[in-house]
Amino acid sequence: MTAPPAWTGPAPLAVVVDLDDTLYPQAAYLAGAADAVGAAAQDRGLDGAAVHDALVAELAAGSDRGGTIDRALLTAGVPAADLTRYVPPLVAAFTGYEPTRLPLYPGVAEALRELAAVVPVGCLTDGNPVIQRAKLAATGLGPLLHAVVVTDDLGGRAARKPHPAGLHELAGRLGVPGDRVLVIGDRPGKDVAVAAAVGARAVRIRQGEYADAPDEPTAWARAGSFPEAAAMAVDVLRSHSLC
Secondary structure, X not given: OOOOOOOOOOOOOEEEEOOEOXXXXXXXXXXXXHHHHHHHHHHOOOOHHHHHHHHHHHHHOOOOOOOHHHHHHHHOOOOHHHHHHHHHHHHHHHHOOXXXXXXXXXXXXXXXXXXXXXXXXXXXXXXXXXXXXXXHHHHOOHHHOOEEEEHHHHOHHHHOOOOOHHHHHHHHHHOOOHHHEEEXXXXXXXXXXXXXXXXXXXXXXXXXXXXXXXXXXXXXXXXXXXXXXXXXXXXXXXXXXXX
């Protein structure tokens, strides 16, 4: 573990964690959702395998972009005039996919349990609320979290990180000021940026889809895994006699 910079000022009073590619590999969820879409396409007389493969390629190009199913259908040879017929049921298949279980990154449950024993821990996640809640349920981590905010519940895509509304809402539910949380997440442009937007600090984890994204904005510290980031947080708390 690379030693983080010295912590100056008051210690955090809560920790906020991201979900996708922070606690579990989002690729595991996307693979299952793509299978569900491919099966739904086959049921409607399309080439399910071609739709599946095209959707996998679209998701690999950027999983949080809108219109992925539209583009996948066009790539699979579906005429543009037929999109209004096929897109709604395939979107429903995607959003309705509920994994029974999602694999965690190694050591995540133990690290989250240690954090939750010290300070309130909340989860701030972007995306369709139905999908995000299904993901969280499949990780089995819900009981370790004091509060969860899905930013889309606050105003759709416009409320997604780095918009500060979600972090302010979550901090309020945790009973702490927004600038007294420590955010742990994998995306500088979202997790680190939303922390900066409320005057808080963040630990950026280099893993998942955005592992190679530039460190912009710069986080307080960087880690290679969630357990490493959690250990940094616990060290700060212990050094400030909060545990």
